[in-house]
Amino acid sequence: MSKPKILIIGGGYGGMMSAVRLEKELGLNNAEITLVNKHNYHYQTTWLHENAAGTLHHDRTRIMIDDIIDTNKINFVQDTVVEIKKDEKRVILQNGELTYDYLVIALGSDPETFGIQGLKENAMSIRSINSVREIREHIDYNFARYNNEGQKQELINIVVGGAGFTGIEFVGELADRVPELCKEYDIPREKVRIINIEAAPNVLPGFDEELVEYAINNLERRGVEFLVNTPIKECNEDGVLLASGEEIKAATVVWTGGVRGNHLVEEAGFETMRGRVKVDKDLRMPGYEYIFVVGDCALIINEEINRPYPPTAQIAIQQAYTLARNLKTLINGGGKMEEFTFDNKGTVASLGKGEAIGVVGNKKLFGSTASAMKKVIDNRYLFLLGGVPMVVKKGKLKLF
Ligand SMILES: Cc1cc2nc3c(=O)[nH]c(=O)nc-3n(C[C@H](O)[C@H](O)[C@H](O)COP(=O)(O)OP(=O)(O)OC[C@H]3O[C@@H](n4cnc5c(N)ncnc54)[C@H](O)[C@@H]3O)c2cc1C
Numbered sequence: 001m002s003k004p005k006i007l008i009i010g011g012g013y014g015g016m017m018s019a020v021r022l023e024k025e026l027g028l029n030n031a032e033i034t035l036v037n038k039h040n041y042h043y044q045t046t047w048l049h050e051n052a053a054g055t056l057h058h059d060r061t062r063i064m065i066d067d068i069i070d071t072n073k074i075n076f077v078q079d080t081v082v083e084i085k086k087d088e089k090r091v092i093l094q095n096g097e098l099t100y101d102y103l104v105i106a107l108g109s110d111p112e113t114f115g116i117q118g119l120k121e122n123a124m125s126i127r128s129i130n131s132v133r134e135i136r137e138h139i140d141y142n143f144a145r146y147n148n149e150g151q152k153q154e155l156i157n158i159v160v161g162g163a164g165f166t167g168i169e170f171v172g173e174l175a176d177r178v179p180e181l182c183k184e185y186d187i188p189r190e191k192v193r194i195i196n197i198e199a200a201p202n203v204l205p206g207f208d209e210e211l212v213e214y215a216i217n218n219l220e221r222r223g224v225e226f227l228v229n230t231p232i233k234e235c236n237e238d239g240v241l242l243a244s245g246e247e248i249k250a251a252t253v254v255w256t257g258g259v260r261g262n263h264l265v266e267e268a269g270f271e272t273m274r275g276r277v278k279v280d281k282d283l284r285m286p287g288y289e290y291i292f293v294v295g296d297c298a299l300i301i302n303e304e305i306n307r308p309y310p311p312t313a314q315i316a317i318q319q320a321y322t323l324a325r326n327l328k329t330l331i332n333g334g335g336k337m338e339e340f341t342f343d344n345k346g347t348v349a350s351l352g353k354g355e356a357i358g359v360v361g362n363k364k365l366f367g368s369t370a371s372a373m374k375k376v377i378d379n380r381y382l383f384l385l386g387g388v389p390m391v392v393k394k395g396k397l398k399l400f
Pocket of ligand 1: 009010011012013014015036037038039042043045046047048049079080081082106107108109126127128165166169262264294295296297311312313314315316348349
């Protein structure tokens with residue numbers, strides 16, 4: 001009898017951890033597992049803001065996939081998924097196609113532009129190694145132009161749209177990086193503007209007020225300007241146009257205002273909410289008992305507040321554990337499937353080197369303690385992925 005084929009599409013937090021857990025849960029003879037990813041490396045999306053600002057080299061953020069999984073046990077295919085044929089149990093790739101008995105969709109997210117005119121075309125976004133390398137180079141290049149091209153202010157204006165988690169983490173890194181750039185390109189620090197624009201009444205919506213205040217004070221002291229309650233109406237080649245009619249000229253506009261599920265999920269004809277599938281309790285696609293969805297493509301309701309859990313690496317990693325056990329159950333002939341429950345271990349947002357805010361358990365954390373906790377969280381993920389050797393190779397080992 002032929003072995004059931006498990007196909008995982010996407011090698012981010014959800015997909016990579018699914019592969020690692022399946023490698024552990026299933027023997028070679030139980031199933032044929034294939035992982036497809038655009039690149040031959042996995043990257044830690046949660047570090048990309050550092051690469052974008054230029055405070056951390058992108059090679060620190062990426063890990064070769066064959067350093068994580070045993071390619072004798074799991075087939076790795078480097079290719080781009082272009083279509084999911086849900087009823088034919090096929091996935092079309094740029095360079096071929098694959099069939100499956102069980103599919104794990106772990107394709108991550110796309111930027112959510114909320115219909116803001118020109119945003120997709122003119123703003124950059126923090127979403128992959130390629131995109132953050134471009135942001136870093138772009139900022140550098142415009143700083144280099146400043147003294148050659150009549151010291152035009154817009155060249156050194158950096159607009160960050162969205163003051164949620166990603167936006168705040170990014171401006172924190174920029175506040176560290178800009179003084180270095182100023183030194184390198186002979187630009188007075190006070191000339192550079194880092195402007196963080198948010199449509200909601202406050203930054204970090206949903207976060208504890210005391211922590212938010214700490215973050216704002218810290219970032220303002222380091223030269224970040226906040227414009228809250230300020231919707232962006234349009235983004236164009238010159239910068240952004242606010243709903244108030246005011247124009248802010250900026251050579252660099254980075255959009256961090258939200259994400260939606262990967263477009264391929266919606267395009268496959270699945271029912272979605274902002275591109276995310278409201279999965280069954282066992283993480284399967286409603287109506288498709290052979291398709292699982294994890295990570296940013298999956299939507300799970302937090303029943304305490306009747307709202308979806310925000311898409312995070314933390315939930316994606318936990319889902320991979322449940323998914324692997326459920327696939328094992330199915331492959332072993334069925335039985336009771338495990339229901340996924342999210343165990344919220346807390347949230348920590350970095351504000352730059354040695355600075356962060358967060359809540360872990362009932363405890364609020366500030367400054368260097370929060371920053372050390374952030375590194376513990378990052379190292380823990382690396383440990384789950386590849387044990388101590390992975391922490392030593394890729395971890396952030398200096399806590400303070
Ligand atoms: C700057 C930043 C900071 C963040 N900080 C935190 C944090 O501190 N804590 C936290 O919990 N969460 C954080 N998040 C959110 C977290 O990174 C995401 O929720 C998480 O990455 C989701 O995991 P995923 O597996 O669904 O997607 P991803 O990790 O994005 O992985 C998707 C993978 O699919 C691949 N892929 C996409 N399309 C295709 C295709 N067509 N064909 C083949 N492969 C494809 C991609 O290359 C990628 O490898 C942060 C996000 C950002 C951007």
